[in-house]
Amino acid sequence: DWTPASFIETTVKELKAKLGNDRVVLGLSGGVDSSVAAVLLHRAISKNLTCIFVDNGLLRKDEFQQVLDSYQHMGLNVIGVDASQKFWDDLAGVREPEAKRKIIGRDFIEVFDVEAHKIKDVKWLAQGTIYPDVIESVSVNGPSATIKSHHNVGGLPEKMNLKVVEPLKLLFKDEVRRVGKALDMKPELLGRHPFPGPGLGIRILSDVTPEKVRVLQEADAIFINGLKEWGLYDKVWQAGVMLLPVQSVGVMGDERTYENVVALRAVASTDGMTADWVHLPYEFLAKMSNEIINKVRGINRVVYDISSKPPATIEWE
């Protein structure tokens, strides 16, 4: 029978045998999968594991520092690299979603490669790939085939000449969370919503600028913290805010404004392959709308996305 405890015992044993005294590098994203993979590997090989966490300038508000702190608390050897400016520079003026994804993926590999090469004699690249990632990348499922290639940092192992180790490859998300719990990881970390690798870069429809990132980070933080305060966060699989490439007229005092529109999105799902929009309480939506419009300069209109997947996707691009 599969239990988290037996999985951990077997996997740690296998990892020890496979990796011996080799050095391993792992890219942390702040998400559940890479974090559980890191803790599991740390159990098996301890200081021979080095983790790299890249700030691509497209993370949630304050996320880089918070995540870095929590990893360090767990005793992991983590290197944090702030590469925001590089990503913003390379994304300047690029509107096409697939082009943005490619740039973000390529920049990530470049930054990661430079840092990983500073680790002497590194032989393995560890990844937090889980079973649905494996399925999604082989299924002909429209754009998600390319989507997941970045998620799994495609091209990286070949470029770096590393062998790949993926200890969670046969698990589903709920099993990963149970393994994390059995590894004593914090519920706040294990309960985190999924977040796309290209981050806010694909939630800014149209070109990315640091100012748009700031606006979206502020709106997103209000929404996510609101969900937590209202006890709704754990009832939702994933939530976020999209910055639309639309401006609309509004009034502020006696002034006419012409500002941006954001869409709030919250979905229920078990694996991200299908999803239903969540019937969030009107009072909550009203509160969020007020707060975002009053507090975030640059936004004068908030809408709520009531589309399910399929035919809509979770992200907008």
Ligand code: XMP
């Ligand atoms: P969609 O938008 O296809 O998303 O319904 C399904 C799940 O995948 C995430 N997603 C991505 N993850 N790179 C990623 O690592 C991407 O380019 C990407 N696009 C979507 C999305 O957040 C959702 O959890």
